[in-house]
Amino acid sequence: MLKQENIGHSRFPHDQYWPPVNAVNEFSFTLNELLACNMGEITNQLNDIIVAKNNEELVNKYLAEIYSLYYGYKDAPRLDFWEKPEVFSRIEFVKLTLEDYLINSFLKSRYELPEISCxxxxxxxxxxxxxxxxxxxxxxxxxxxxxxxxxxxxxxxxxxxxxxxxxxxxxxxxxxxxxxxxxxxxxxxxxxxxxxxxxxxxxxxxxxxxxxxxxxxxxxxxxxxxxxxxxxxxxxxxxxxxxxxxxxxxxxxxxxxxxxxxxxxxxxxxxxxxxxxxxxxxxxxxxxxxxxxxxxxxxxxxxxxxxxxxxxxxxxxxxxxxxxxxxxxxxxxxxxxxxxxxxxxxxx
Ligand SMILES: [Fe+2]
Ligand SMILES: [Fe+2]
Missing domain, CATH: 1.20.910.10 (Heme oxygenase-like)
Known part of the structure; x- marks a missing residue:
């Protein structure tokens, strides 16, 4: 349990927002465009721009943007638009697809799983x-x-x-x-x-x-x-x-x-x-x-x-x-x- 007088107490100034991120209203232009597509088009586009070009940079950039939504700080776009189930499901779909690519292609493990019994x-x-x-x-x-x-x-x-x-x-x-x-x-x-x-x-x-x-x-x-x-x-x-x-x-x-x-x-x-x-x-x-x-x-x-x-x-x-x-x-x-x-x- 906290002591009442310790709540909010600090010797240092806290006027700066934490984490030190920029406020944004939207994702980057190309990610916004991608998310405006239907699932089939999203799959085709991801194949064209990510898989065919082995685009590690874009995978990491898009994921970093998308994760802002999962924390909710001021770098998370706050448009009512994203709250619609059909839109958010597209975000999740893009996220999971990119994660699969990140983990299984770019970070493909050099370590073998050991035999374990206990x-x-x-x-x-x-x-x-x-x-x-x-x-x-x-x-x-x-x-x-x-x-x-x-x-x-x-x-x-x-x-x-x-x-x-x-x-x-x-x-x-x-x-x-x-x-x-x-x-x-x-x-x-x-x-x-x-x-x-x-x-x-x-x-x-x-x-x-x-x-x-x-x-x-x-x-x-x-x-x-x-x-x-x-x-x-x-x-x-x-x-x-x-x-x-x-x-x-x-x-x-x-x-x-x-x-x-x-x-x-x-x-x-x-x-x-x-x-x-x-x-x-x-x-x-x-x-x-x-x-x-x-x-x-x-x-x-x-x-x-x-x-x-x-x-x-x-x-x-x-x-x-x-x-x-x-x-x-x-x-x-x-x-x-x-x-x-x-x-x-x-x-x-
Ligand atoms: Fe630690
Ligand atoms: Fe720590």
């Missing part, structure tokens, strides 16, 4: 997997630690803010469908995301402090409307694909387990990069410093939560968790490959 084996497998997949020591983070120039580090920090700006909501979306110890660890994770009840310790408040320290509040709005590379949406789109489809709640659990385990090795390199270029402000570093301590626990708790779940999880569920873990590893690997290329290509 939950303890799955725990051992995942404990090893989250520490030894290709994303853990990805070369992108060596580049951040050792070479990335200061200006690029500041740009990458904006991308990190965007990637993490609604992690609390993402964790909240993981709760329905879980029971017993798995629900226990996810709800505990959400309570941590929400500062154990203190607004100043909301993890998103640490991102606010980063933006304020770098005077980036208007820059981030311009950046996401203009130069932000679409490749930076890949891992969020992959996670949202399992979060926003309720029967995939166990995949979401496995997905998040992988990325929580990445936080410490990745953030360590980001902090090294900041040390190298002299970004010492605690307001900028607090998000990364704090997560170095918190997230290894979160990853461990998630494995413990599935081991202790009662009744014991069915094999199909255990495979779903593993598939989710694999999907996250692929999404991160693909995204960090592209980010490395992007930042190296933009070096001056």
């Amino acid at each position: 939950v303890a084996q799955v725990g051992d497998y995942l404990r090893f997997f989250v520490e030894h997949n290709y994303g853990v020591n990805h070369a992108f983070f060596d580049f951040v630690a050792d070479e990335m120039p200061e200006q690029q580090i500041k740009e990458f920090l904006l991308l990190e803010v965007i990637r993490n700006e609604v992690v609390d909501d993402e964790v909240a979306l993981m709760v329905p469908g879980l029971q017993h110890s798995m629900k226990q660890v996810v709800v505990s994770n959400l309570w941590d995301e929400c500062g154990n009840g203190a607004i100043d310790n909301f993890h998103t408040n640490w991102l606010r402090r980063l933006l304020t320290a770098h005077d980036d509040w208007s820059n981030i709005l311009e950046y996401r409307a203009g130069q932000k590379p679409w490749i930076a949406s890949i891992s969020s789109n992959s996670f949202n694909a399992v979060l926003t489809t309720r029967f995939k709640c166990y995949r979401a659990y496995g997905h998040f387990m992988t990325t929580e385990a990445w936080v410490a090795p990745h953030f360590k390199k980001i902090l090294q990069g900041m040390d190298r270029v002299g970004i010492n402000d605690q307001n900028v570093r607090v998000y990364f410093d704090a997560h170095m301590r918190i997230d290894p626990h979160h990853a461990d708790e998630m494995i413990e939560g599935l081991l202790k779940n009662t009744p014991e999880l069915a094999q199909v569920v255990l495979y779903d968790i593993i598939k989710g873990a694999h999907q996250a590893a692929m999404a991160g690997e693909v995204m960090y490959d592209k980010l490395l290329e992007y930042f190296r290509g933009n070096e001056h």
Whole structure:
């Protein structure tokens, strides 16, 4: 229970809307046009513009736009039009078709499913997997630690803010469908995301402090409307694909387990990069410093939560968790490959 005097209390200004997104009334022109078609035409058009051209960029751009509707912030188009069942069913159809393409074509897994016969084996497998997949020591983070120039580090920090700006909501979306110890660890994770009840310790408040320290509040709005590379949406789109489809709640659990385990090795390199270029402000570093301590626990708790779940999880569920873990590893690997290329290509 919260103390009355703590409700709404903060030492920091909160006059800026969170997450730092631009208000929009409509989807982009081409997505609007697509959604105006009937189902048959939508299928043909998706085949023409996505499948035939292998258009990874468009898949990711459209999905990022569509997911805004599933969160409801001010970047979600608010036209009565979308409330009509026949229109919203087209949105869902496009979403599911694009997700299928994202997961089964662009993020096609390099990892084989293991033979499993009991939950303890799955725990051992995942404990090893989250520490030894290709994303853990990805070369992108060596580049951040050792070479990335200061200006690029500041740009990458904006991308990190965007990637993490609604992690609390993402964790909240993981709760329905879980029971017993798995629900226990996810709800505990959400309570941590929400500062154990203190607004100043909301993890998103640490991102606010980063933006304020770098005077980036208007820059981030311009950046996401203009130069932000679409490749930076890949891992969020992959996670949202399992979060926003309720029967995939166990995949979401496995997905998040992988990325929580990445936080410490990745953030360590980001902090090294900041040390190298002299970004010492605690307001900028607090998000990364704090997560170095918190997230290894979160990853461990998630494995413990599935081991202790009662009744014991069915094999199909255990495979779903593993598939989710694999999907996250692929999404991160693909995204960090592209980010490395992007930042190296933009070096001056
Ligand atoms: Fe967090
Ligand atoms: Fe976490």
